[in-house]
Amino acid sequence: MEKIASLCKRRGFVFQSSEIYGGLSSCWDYGPLGIELKRNITEAWWRDMITSREDMVGLDSSILMHPRVWEASGHVAGFTDPLVDCKQCKQRFRADQLSGERCPECGGELTESRNFNLMFKTFMGPVEDTASVVYMRPETAQGIFVNFQNVLNSSRQKIPFGIGQIGKSFRNEITPGNFLFRTREFEQMEIEFFVKPGEDERWHAYWKAERFAWYQKYGVNPARLRLREHGSDELAHYAKGCADVEYEFPFGWSELEGIANRGDFDLKQHAQFSGKDLSFFDEEARERFVPYVIEPSAGVGRPLLAFLVDAYDEDVVQDETRVVLRLDPRLAPVKAAVFPLMRKDGQPEKAMAIRDQLKRHFAVAYDQAGAIGRRYRRQDEIGTPFSITVDHETMQNDTVTVRERDSMQQVRMPVDRLVDELRARVTVGRAGVIAPAL
Numbered sequence: 001m002e003k004i005a006s007l008c009k010r011r012g013f014v015f016q017s018s019e020i021y022g023g024l025s026s027c028w029d030y031g032p033l034g035i036e037l038k039r040n041i042t043e044a045w046w047r048d049m050i051t052s053r054e055d056m057v058g059l060d061s062s063i064l065m066h067p068r069v070w071e072a073s074g075h076v077a078g079f080t081d082p083l084v085d086c087k088q089c090k091q092r093f094r095a096d097q098l099s100g101e102r103c104p105e106c107g108g109e110l111t112e113s114r115n116f117n118l119m120f121k122t123f124m125g126p127v128e129d130t131a132s133v134v135y136m137r138p139e140t141a142q143g144i145f146v147n148f149q150n151v152l153n154s155s156r157q158k159i160p161f162g163i164g165q166i167g168k169s170f171r172n173e174i175t176p177g178n179f180l181f182r183t184r185e186f187e188q189m190e191i192e193f194f195v196k197p198g199e200d201e202r203w204h205a206y207w208k209a210e211r212f213a214w215y216q217k218y219g220v221n222p223a224r225l226r227l228r229e230h231g232s233d234e235l236a237h238y239a240k241g242c243a244d245v246e247y248e249f250p251f252g253w254s255e256l257e258g259i260a261n262r263g264d265f266d267l268k269q270h271a272q273f274s275g276k277d278l279s280f281f282d283e284e285a286r287e288r289f290v291p292y293v294i295e296p297s298a299g300v301g302r303p304l305l306a307f308l309v310d311a312y313d314e315d316v317v318q319d320e321t322r323v324v325l326r327l328d329p330r331l332a333p334v335k336a337a338v339f340p341l342m343r344k345d346g347q348p349e350k351a352m353a354i355r356d357q358l359k360r361h362f363a364v365a366y367d368q369a370g371a372i373g374r375r376y377r378r379q380d381e382i383g384t385p386f387s388i389t390v391d392h393e394t395m396q397n398d399t400v401t402v403r404e405r406d407s408m409q410q411v412r413m414p415v416d417r418l419v420d421e422l423r424a425r426v427t428v429g430r431a432g433v434i435a436p437a438l
């Protein structure tokens with residue numbers, strides 16, 4: 001993890017928030033390469049889960065919502081973690097994460113556990129009275145539930161269908177840490193998939209398989225992925241069943257995504273608290289019901305960290321250690337780098353012209369500094385899948401060498417084939433995932 005965190009800082013993937021002021025604990029900023037990687041992950045998710053499917057639509061709801069939302073959802077009363085303090089070293093812990101009765105750091109005595117609400121509160125309007133308390137949403141899901149009827153009325157969707165959303169969420173975590181794994185501000189990629197009661201278990205099984213396969217599709221080593229079913233003692237208050245996609249991080253197996261069967265809890269609660277009808281009328285069967293909901297809920301930071309950890313590799317090339325990020329080319333922040341072999345004979349100008357041509361399609365870098373081997377290493381370290389070199393021959397027949405990051409093999413190729421060859425390898429896209437017939 002230290003190697004990853006140091007690479008992230010050195011090459012501009014992730015910086016500590018407000019670092020020049022000493023940093024703000026558990027908040028992180030994505031640098032120039034990090035934001036490209038993050039966008040590639042969220043775009044892959046959006047494309048695979050929403051735009052390539054017939055039974056999904058997207059949404060972008062606001063972070064601040066009516067305070068009654070969080071009463072209806074159960075968050076005001078129940079979104080708490082049990083907090084204990086060590087009387088000796090004053091450290092804080094989540095009681096449910098401790099194995100013994102005493103402080104895991106110093107062995108000191110612990111206080112009784114008390115429930116601590118994880119929602120951040122703030123005030124709407126200029127007067128800080130309780131009437132204007134609003135919460136920073138702790139999940140994006142509720143924005144979807146309260147818009148269920150709006151989406152139903154304005155789109156041509158019928159049950160079964162889903163609404164997906166990517167956005168920020170906030171939790172005042174007691175013990176944040178492990179770099180991007182547990183932060184107080186984070187992004188989520190969530191789906192609420194609405195189904196007919198009775199069909200929920202089959203759809204739950206479908207989404208578990210679908211989401212588990214997604215990480216493998218983007219190259220995560222299957223040996224470090226598992227799907228873990230929750231025990232009945234672990235289930236959240238709303239859940240009929242839940243399974244987590246877990247990754248084996250250097251700090252142990254941990255959750256990337258939870259896939260829950262929320263039953264009809266949320267829509268029923270919001271119908272009751274708002275007084276609005278949130279049921280669905282099935283025209284064909286001539287029956288009305290409150291849909292059940294299957295929720296695949298992923299973070300962005302945790303998958304991003306898993307992709308980085310999984311891609312990180314060191315091998316030996318010509319007696320030198322090479323750090324290489326074996327990221328899936330579709331996720332890699334920079335798709336290709338263009339180098340002139342020599343800084344003369346028109347090679348830099350030619351290389352820059354190729355860069356400009358490719359830049360219209362992909363994120364591309366140009367580098368003319370230092371020996372060619374060093375330039376390859378700099379790109380390997382940030383996961384750039386292809387390096388294109390302009391040399392003497394280029395100036396004669398308009399061909400370049402293209403070197404592939406993992407195999408380090410080089411092929412010669414006409415310049416006018418570059419866009420098509422790269423596009424086939426570095427862009428996200430596939431035919432829609434066809435939901436199996438129920």
Ligand code: ATP
Pocket residue numbers: 171173180181182183184185186187188255256257258297298299300301302303
């Ligand atoms: P944990 O048990 O680790 O606290 P959770 O079960 O409370 O997580 P969910 O409520 O299921 O998490 O949230 C869905 C997803 O949102 C998680 O799988 C994770 O990827 C992401 N997520 C939740 N909390 C955080 C956080 N504090 N920092 C980063 N990502 C988070």
